[in-house]
Amino acid sequence: GDVKAGRQKALQCQTCHGLDGRSKLPEAPNLSGQVEPYLVKALQEYKTGARKNEMMSVVAPNLSDADIADLAAYYAAIEIEVVGKP
Amino acid sequence: GDVKAGRQKALQCQTCHGLDGRSKLPEAPNLSGQVEPYLVKALQEYKTGARKNEMMSVVAPNLSDADIADLAAYYAAIEIEVVGKP
Numbered sequence: 511g512d513v514k515a516g517r518q519k520a521l522q523c524q525t526c527h528g529l530d531g532r533s534k535l536p537e538a539p540n541l542s543g544q545v546e547p548y549l550v551k552a553l554q555e556y557k558t559g560a561r562k563n564e565m566m567s568v569v570a571p572n573l574s575d576a577d578i579a580d581l582a583a584y585y586a587a588i589e590i591e592v593v594g595k596p
Numbered sequence: 597g598d599v600k601a602g603r604q605k606a607l608q609c610q611t612c613h614g615l616d617g618r619s620k621l622p623e624a625p626n627l628s629g630q631v632e633p634y635l636v637k638a639l640q641e642y643k644t645g646a647r648k649n650e651m652m653s654v655v656a657p658n659l660s661d662a663d664i665a666d667l668a669a670y671y672a673a674i675e676i677e678v679v680g681k682p
Contacts, residue, residue, distance in 0.1 A: 517682065592616050
């Protein structure tokens with residue numbers, strides 16, 4: 511996936527997931543630094559209907575395989591660090 | 597959910613997700629600092645079968661609602677920060 515292209519495509523994700531991958535809603539997961547193959551799988555599953563979600567099931571069918579690869583590459587490329595443990 | 601109890605219960609999750617919530621496998625998502633209601637929903641969906649995964653569909657049915665609340669509280673309580681943007 512192409513990180514720069516993914517950043518552009520992520521503009522449609524930012525209302526819920528943030529452009530930096532920090533969730534804006536209690537139902538939306540953080541995506542920053544998420545494992546890239548996991549993100550690809552999640553989007554493919556929403557696209558095919560194997561996984562369902564009110565919002566994602568509407569959005570994902572419009573994504574091409576390249577869109578999915580780019581979005582996964584972008585969000586995975588945001589570096590995160592654990593800064594505090596309970 | 598109880599964070600301390602969740603830490604104990606997370607010992608069964610650490611081979612794939614890490615005790616600090618950093619994924620050990622390309623198929624397993626990071627859980628550190630993940631949105632708590634999202635984690636509860638994910639585990640409940642794996643438990644009921646609404647969401648399917650080779651590993652999680654085996655593990656989740658053995659979790660009580662309290663287990664799920666505790667695990668979600670624990671992983672959500674690990675603080676993460678974005679340290680680098682692409």
